[in-house]
Amino acid sequence: MFADLSPADQAKYVAAKRAVELVEDGMKLGLGTGSTAAWMVRCLAQRVKAEGLRIQGVPTSTRTADLARELGLEVVTLDQAGHLDITIDGTDEFDSALNLIKGGGGALLQEKIVASASDRMIVIADFDKHVPQLGKFPLPVEVLGFGLASSRDHIARLLADHGLAGCDITTRKQGDAPFVTDEGNFILDLHLAQIPDAPALAIALNQVPGVVENGLFIDICDRVILGASDGRIEEHVRP
Structure with missing residues (x-):
């Protein structure tokens, strides 16, 4: 199967396979x-199928829940699980401190x-996701529909206060609809291009009325596993 995958999927598969090796019988997983x-x-x-592992999974989106059930995994809610041993997830970017930008798939709230x-949170990714400074990937901010324009204006002023004036703020679309x-x-x-102080921006964004959560994951990730299409693996652990 591996040889039939695209180089991008080969890299994802290698990282995913290594992360899953860390799962033990009886664990509850995000x-x-x-x-x-x-x-x-x-x-x-x-x-799970090959070794008879007994695990429970808490999905971070309906898409993941549907896939997990289709493949025969036991799916429970976070309230039912109560406590999780490991969450394994992807990322859109990460820096040397293992701070992340997530939310490209639109599930940042449940993911966080x-x-x-x-x-523990283990992130799996390809080598391109490692950046010297967060911000090249657009930072997602989940907001209420009520007062959307007001929230956007508040965010624009906040960004100016953080030296990020003039950055584009776009409403994510699915087809022609939001x-x-x-x-x-x-x-x-x-669309920031760079985030000089990601921890400060993460705190400030969540103070804006109408903001539910932002895609900056600060001091949450413990390990990043990078995969390459040639089978190479590299791991980064938070200091």
Whole structure:
């Protein structure tokens, strides 16, 4: 199967397979969202089937829940699980401190809640996701539909205060309509190019009325596993 995959999927598969090797019998797991996380769910299902592992998975989106159930994994809610051993998820960017930008798949709220409820968060990615400074990938901010224009104006002023004036703020679309999250909210994508102080911006964004959560994951990720199409693996651990 590996040889039949595209180079991008080969890299995702390699990282996912390594992460799933860290799963032990009896664990409760957070199951991430996105194309890389989907490979993790597939690899996990293979281990469960081959080894008879007893695990429970808490998905971070309806897409992940549907895939996990289709592959025969036991799916529970976070309230049912109560506590998670590991969350395995992808990322859109990460820096040397293992701070992340997530939310390209539109599931940042559930992803952050699930990751924060876990003893460890393991991120799987390809080598291109490692950046010297966060911000090249647009930063997603989940907002209420009520007062959307007001929230956008507040965010624009906040960005100016953080030395990021003039950055584009776009409402994420799905076709011609706004993209709607699993919680019924909208997403504003902040095209920043760079984020000089990601921890400070993460705190400030969540003070804006109408903002539900932002895609900066600060001091949450414990390990990043990078995969390459040639089978190479590299791991980064938070200091």
